[in-house]
Amino acid sequence: MSSLYDEVAPNPGADTPVRRVTIEVNGEKRTVDVEPRLLLVHLLRQGLALTGTHSGCDTSNCGACTVLFDGSPLKSCTMFAVQADGHKVETVEGMGTASGLHPVQEGFKEEHGLQCGFCTPGMMLASKALLERNPNPTEDEVRWALSGNLCRCTGYQNIVKSVLWAAEKMRNDQPQEA
Amino acid sequence: MYPPKFAYEAPKSIGEAIALLEAGGGEAKILAGGQSLIPMVKLRFASPEMLVDINGIPGLDYMTIDPDGTLRIGALVRHEDLEQSTTLAATHPTLAAAASLVADPIIRTRGTFVGSLCHADPQGDWSATMIALGGRIVVQGPKGKREIDLRNFVVGPFTNALAYNEIAIEAVIPPAKGTPRGSYLKLERRVGDFATASVAVALDMNGATVGRAGCALAGVGGRTIDANDAISVLVGKTLTPENIEAAADAVAAAADPRTDHRGSSDYKRHIVKTFVTRILTNIAHSEQKAA
Ligand SMILES: Cc1cc2nc3c(=O)[nH]c(=O)nc-3n(C[C@H](O)[C@H](O)[C@H](O)COP(=O)(O)OP(=O)(O)OC[C@H]3O[C@@H](n4cnc5c(N)ncnc54)[C@H](O)[C@@H]3O)c2cc1C
Ligand code: FES
Numbered sequence: 374m375s376s377l378y379d380e381v382a383p384n385p386g387a388d389t390p391v392r393r394v395t396i397e398v399n400g401e402k403r404t405v406d407v408e409p410r411l412l413l414v415h416l417l418r419q420g421l422a423l424t425g426t427h428s429g430c431d432t433s434n435c436g437a438c439t440v441l442f443d444g445s446p447l448k449s450c451t452m453f454a455v456q457a458d459g460h461k462v463e464t465v466e467g468m469g470t471a472s473g474l475h476p477v478q479e480g481f482k483e484e485h486g487l488q489c490g491f492c493t494p495g496m497m498l499a500s501k502a503l504l505e506r507n508p509n510p511t512e513d514e515v516r517w518a519l520s521g522n523l524c525r526c527t528g529y530q531n532i533v534k535s536v537l538w539a540a541e542k543m544r545n546d547q548p549q550e551a
Numbered sequence: 552m553y554p555p556k557f558a559y560e561a562p563k564s565i566g567e568a569i570a571l572l573e574a575g576g577g578e579a580k581i582l583a584g585g586q587s588l589i590p591m592v593k594l595r596f597a598s599p600e601m602l603v604d605i606n607g608i609p610g611l612d613y614m615t616i617d618p619d620g621t622l623r624i625g626a627l628v629r630h631e632d633l634e635q636s637t638t639l640a641a642t643h644p645t646l647a648a649a650a651s652l653v654a655d656p657i658i659r660t661r662g663t664f665v666g667s668l669c670h671a672d673p674q675g676d677w678s679a680t681m682i683a684l685g686g687r688i689v690v691q692g693p694k695g696k697r698e699i700d701l702r703n704f705v706v707g708p709f710t711n712a713l714a715y716n717e718i719a720i721e722a723v724i725p726p727a728k729g730t731p732r733g734s735y736l737k738l739e740r741r742v743g744d745f746a747t748a749s750v751a752v753a754l755d756m757n758g759a760t761v762g763r764a765g766c767a768l769a770g771v772g773g774r775t776i777d778a779n780d781a782i783s784v785l786v787g788k789t790l791t792p793e794n795i796e797a798a799a800d801a802v803a804a805a806a807d808p809r810t811d812h813r814g815s816s817d818y819k820r821h822i823v824k825t826f827v828t829r830i831l832t833n834i835a836h837s838e839q840k841a842a
């Protein structure tokens with residue numbers, strides 16, 4: 374299946390209105406030409422080859438496409454790429470590296486927070502945003518914060534455990550005040 | 552899925568946005584949070600020729616209370632801003648109760664209060680709270696501003712009273728005449744779903760007596776149901792079990808639910824009655840405790 378990105382880039386037709394946008398993706402400024410109807414998720418996946426962001430339902434329901442937009446979780450299938458001009462986007466590729474995992478990623482590894490892994494990038498980014506705002510969430514608060522992200526495999530139990538594991542790790546890693 | 556081609560504009564002022572709508576001659580649409588419009592254009596239920604993105608217009612993200620108690624909510628206040636407000640529960644309990652029930656937490660970071668009113672979804676949560684609170688919407692066009700009572704703003708399913716060249720700039724909630732009490736209860740099949748049935752109640756209490764009574768319903772009619780007349784049986788009365796039952800019956804009679812995949816019409820009407828009773832009974836108990 375060809376994506377819109379394949380159709381409009383890199384050589385969109387002369388009648389296609391194209392906009393040049395600069396988006397800070399995982400800390401790096403990227404300048405790209407996009408047709409206004411290109412969705413952010415397609416720019417990330419096809420245009421920038423950041424395939425860690427998944428496209429699940431494509432109807433704003435499942436949260437598999439969740440990225441952080443200026444630090445807040447956003448369903449990237451529900452924003453046009455042009456709208457991100459001048460903004461910061463963080464995807465799962467920006468969270469950590471294989472040898473330097475983010476505590477949330479470590480939590481998912483330690484507590485078996487994934488099975489097929491399809492929902493995982495979105496889950497982890499939504500969790501990261503939660504822990505930045507609330508470093509010591511209750512189980513209920515974790516469930517509530519992740520209620521926009523669907524998982525068809527795990528039954529959520531281990532996802533919640535993973536996030537609580539990460540919260541504890543991040544609190545312990547904080548330098549203690551004298 | 553992606554929509555048909557459209558032109559994209561990101562004006563920096565309300566004046567510029569209005570000029571773009573004017574130039575669009577009815578084929579341009581405002582893009583606010585995009586959490587209803589983007590899914591709709593992707594499904595091609597709507598195919599505007601131009602989207603006028605207002606997210607870059609500064610100064611529209613305010614939520615302020617005037618000295619007389621009037622609450623003003625600017626066009627770029629997100630659902631999440633209401634949810635995270637630490638003062639709203641005391642001043643506007645009906646809005647505070649609804650805030651965490653609109654869509655899901657990720658949609659709430661982006662979707663706007665005013666955009667939800669403009670969308671005029673019969674299942675939309677905010678329209679119901681606004682009609683119960685006697686709210687208005689301020690709109691601006693080439694000839695200046697006008698204010699529209701929310702009851703006249705929502706003219707049908709997904710249809711509002713805006714002219715093609717007007718933009719909604721703020722929602723206005725009048726001050727309570729007495730102690731504000733109220734709540735919002737919503738039955739949903741799962742977290743993040745639209746309402747099977749929901750009830751907004753807003754009372755202004757003078758001691759144990761009801762001063763003003765407001766009520767509206769979502770999910771139980773072809774548009775947001777204005778149940779203000781129905782609940783007005785409570786005005787001047789106290790919240791006794793008999794008065795509560797009379798009000799709950801009157802509101803349930805105002806509902807106009809249809810049988811669908813979310814439930815039968817009788818079931819939804821029953822939910823309305825139960826929710827009205829529950830909200831009023833809770834208010835009665837808290838008044839007793841306060842006395
Ligand atoms: C998965 C999902 C679940 C949802 N669940 C619920 C729910 O349970 N309850 C609920 O109430 N809503 C729900 N919503 C809808 C959500 O609340 C939207 O945010 C809201 O309906 C529209 O607000 P918006 O800012 O996103 O508007 P947009 O999508 O940008 O716009 C919606 C419409 O309003 C017009 N508009 C917007 N702002 C203005 C303005 N300032 N002036 C003039 N016209 C304007 C647009 O042109 C468009 O026609 C859900 C959405 C999704 C994707
Ligand atoms: S793919 Fe975006 S919410 Fe499902």
Ligand code: FES
Pocket residue numbers: 486487488489490491492493523524525526527
């Ligand atoms: S691990 Fe498979 S969908 Fe969540």
